[in-house]
Structures are given as structure tokens and as C-alpha cells.
Amino acid sequence: MPSQTHPSLYLDSKFGNFVLKTNKTPKPGPGELLVRIEAAGLNPVDWKIQKYGMFIESYPVIVGTDVAGTVEEVGQGVSSFAKGDRVLYQGSWAEDRAGYQQYNLIDASTAAKIPSNISLEEAASIPVAIGATVIGLYNPKPQGAGLVAPFEASKRGHEAGKPFFVFGGATSVGQYVIQFAKLSGFSPIITTASLKHEQHLKSLGATHIIDRHNPLSSLPDEIAKITTKPFEIVFDAISASETQEAGYNILSEGGTMIVVLTTQVKSLTSGKNIIHVFGVFTLPETRELGVQFYSQLEAMLKEGVIRPNRVEVVPGGLNGVVPGLERLQSDQVSGTKLIVRPQETIV
Ligand SMILES: NC(=O)c1ccc[n+]([C@@H]2O[C@H](COP(=O)([O-])OP(=O)(O)OC[C@H]3O[C@@H](n4cnc5c(N)ncnc54)[C@H](OP(=O)(O)O)[C@@H]3O)[C@@H](O)[C@H]2O)c1
Numbered sequence: 001m002p003s004q005t006h007p008s009l010y011l012d013s014k015f016g017n018f019v020l021k022t023n024k025t026p027k028p029g030p031g032e033l034l035v036r037i038e039a040a041g042l043n044p045v046d047w048k049i050q051k052y053g054m055f056i057e058s059y060p061v062i063v064g065t066d067v068a069g070t071v072e073e074v075g076q077g078v079s080s081f082a083k084g085d086r087v088l089y090q091g092s093w094a095e096d097r098a099g100y101q102q103y104n105l106i107d108a109s110t111a112a113k114i115p116s117n118i119s120l121e122e123a124a125s126i127p128v129a130i131g132a133t134v135i136g137l138y139n140p141k142p143q144g145a146g147l148v149a150p151f152e153a154s155k156r157g158h159e160a161g162k163p164f165f166v167f168g169g170a171t172s173v174g175q176y177v178i179q180f181a182k183l184s185g186f187s188p189i190i191t192t193a194s195l196k197h198e199q200h201l202k203s204l205g206a207t208h209i210i211d212r213h214n215p216l217s218s219l220p221d222e223i224a225k226i227t228t229k230p231f232e233i234v235f236d237a238i239s240a241s242e243t244q245e246a247g248y249n250i251l252s253e254g255g256t257m258i259v260v261l262t263t264q265v266k267s268l269t270s271g272k273n274i275i276h277v278f279g280v281f282t283l284p285e286t287r288e289l290g291v292q293f294y295s296q297l298e299a300m301l302k303e304g305v306i307r308p309n310r311v312e313v314v315p316g317g318l319n320g321v322v323p324g325l326e327r328l329q330s331d332q333v334s335g336t337k338l339i340v341r342p343q344e345t346i347v
Helices: 044-052 127-138 170-182 195-204 217-226 239-252 288-304 319-328
Strands: 003-012 020-022 034-043 066-074 087-088 103-107 112-113 162-168 189-193 208-211 231-236 252-257 273-278 311-313 337-340
Touching: 020 319, 034 087, 044 112, 044 319, 066 103, 087 127, 112 288, 127 170, 127 231, 127 288, 162 170, 162 239, 162 311, 170 189, 170 195, 195 208, 208 217, 217 239, 231 239, 239 319, 252 319, 311 319, 319 337
Parallel strands: 162 189, 162 231, 189 208, 231 252, 252 273, 311 337
Antiparallel strands: 003 020, 034 066, 034 103, 034 337, 066 087, 087 112
């Protein structure tokens, strides 16, 4: 039995500090799971919420939404999970549902069992970045590009013969975008990244890596050496103003560019679409895809067609969150996902 309270990392106020406090351990309601959180992934949005006061108006709040753990208690009506199952899921910014704590709740319909070939830490690298990827590519418009979702083998390869471009292949998001582009059948799959990541990104499915340090003005010439076909889909996992402009320039008429941050393209034309993806499955418009996706995720991980990010564990349990976020903010994380183990927290 979990204790009635547990340590949680609160952001105490808008633009405030992260503070370790005690939170009440909730009971799972119908359709829910109570999970003992073993690993939580760090995301850029966590420091952006603190620094820019984005998204959240009500404080104190707990953040952290990449979560993996073991099921502690099963709510009424849940038959697909049992106590002790290892699960991964996307938390949300609520006291009983966020990840930077030792226990939280999740809807069983948007959780997946973790197969034995994946560690809890690797599993915690998956939910947020894969959510942005899956919604951006496969949710019906306007939340996503509306491509055929390749979760099951029979639905794969639908985009065969079409080229795909992703900015930032070594980002956490970019690594899942490459893998799904491959499952959808796109080829070639071209990405920008530091060349030290070339071998890894090719193992995920990228066919061509363009050095991210090259000037973006040279991009059309570099692409022309690889393909002359039009890009119907461009995914910008960086979404700086200059990558968005460069992506929009190479996008075909009628094509769709998916961006992960606010749209910044200056000269929009009516024939090209931009989708600013919001990678959460809790919206009414994204929930159906989320349930469908999470029902297939365990099988995709077991099959090895989706591989988690490489991970680095930051020591100190929840006390590792602040130094980890500082590293993310100062661009000191390269091609890996930072993970903390909340159960190792010393209060
Ligand atoms: N909208 C959504 O739902 C959503 C969801 C998740 C993330 N995001 C956003 O997506 C962005 C990426 O997040 P993340 O967690 O995937 O990032 P991340 O893994 O922390 O990104 C780090 C990687 O970015 C690479 N990089 C930095 N600038 C680059 C550039 N100009 N071109 C190519 N690569 C570059 C770095 O390359 P080196 O290895 O060369 O240093 C490093 O490997 C963030 O802005 C995040 O806030 C949005």
C-alpha cells in the first residue's frame, strides 16, 4: 500500500521556484490507474513554464508529463491492467496527474504496458515527444496533417515514394518523427542534425543527414542533390523563425508543415498549410487518436519499429529536476533524454 502522502515537486507560483513538498496520494476513480512513478522525463516546456509563465494560470502546480512506473492500484472497470504492470503514459499539469512526484493517476485508456525489452527510464522518454509526433502527422486536420496512421502493419507504407524533411532529427521529437516517417513509407527521409548523430539517426530510419551547422540558405542546393520531388510534409522539430522560413520555402503547394512552437512564417501563401501541433491526447479532438495509438504502442515497442530515445539519468530523484532543466535550457543536452527517478528523492 502506498503511504497516504508522498513527495512532489511543486512550482510554487508563476515565474516562481520549484519546491519539494508533500502531496496527498490519490485514489483511482473508475477507468483510472494509480501509478508508482519510477521514471520521469524532463522536457523543454517544463523550464519554459517556469521562465515565461506559459500555459498555466493556477499555482502551485506540479509539472512533468513524461511518466513511467508500476501500477499500484486499479480503478473500477479497468480490466486491461493489473497491479504491478509496468506502464508509460503522458501526465498532465494537475496535482494528481503530473509526473514530478512519486504517485499519480492516469486514464487506463491512454496508458501502454512497457514490454520487457524497454527499461522504465527509456519508457519515460516516449510520451510527450511521441504525442507531438503522432498528433502532428496523423490527427485529422486541423490538429494534424491527417496522414494514415501506421500503428498496425497493415496500415504502413502509405506514403511510399514521397520525400520527407524534418528539422532537428536529433531532438527527442525529431527521433520519433523519423521513425514514424519510416513507418509511413516516406523516402528519402532527410533531416538536419549534428553529424555526430548520423549513425544513430540512420539506424532510426533517416536516409540523409544535413549538418545543422550549415547555413540554411544552402538547404535547397543540398536537397537538390538528394531529391527533386516536392515535399508534401515538412516537420520542424526546432521551429525557430529561420527553420520555419526554410521549411516553408521547400514545402510544396498544397503541402503541410508541422511546427512545434508558435508559427513565425512571415509571408504566408494560401496554398501551403502550417499546423502548430499541441501534443496532448486529452483534447476532445485528439483523444480518439490517443486511445487508438496507446492501444498499439506496446506492440510497436515490442516489435522494435519504435525505439525510445537514448537516456541519461540525472541523480537525486526529484532534486535532479532543477539542474536537469538548467542543462536543457542552456542547450547542454545533445541527442539524449534526461530522466529522474522520483523514488530516489531524499526529503
Ligand atoms: N508542441 C508540442 O506539443 C511539443 C512537444 C514536445 C516538444 N516541443 C518543443 O519541441 C522542441 C524540441 O523539444 P525536444 O524535447 O525534442 O528537444 P531536445 O531533445 O531537448 O533538443 C535537443 C537537440 O536539439 C538539437 N538542435 C538544437 N538546435 C538545432 C537546430 N537549429 N537544428 C537542428 N538540431 C538542433 C541539438 O543538437 P546537438 O546535438 O547538435 O546539440 C540537440 O540534440 C522544443 O522547443 C520543445 O519545447 C513541443
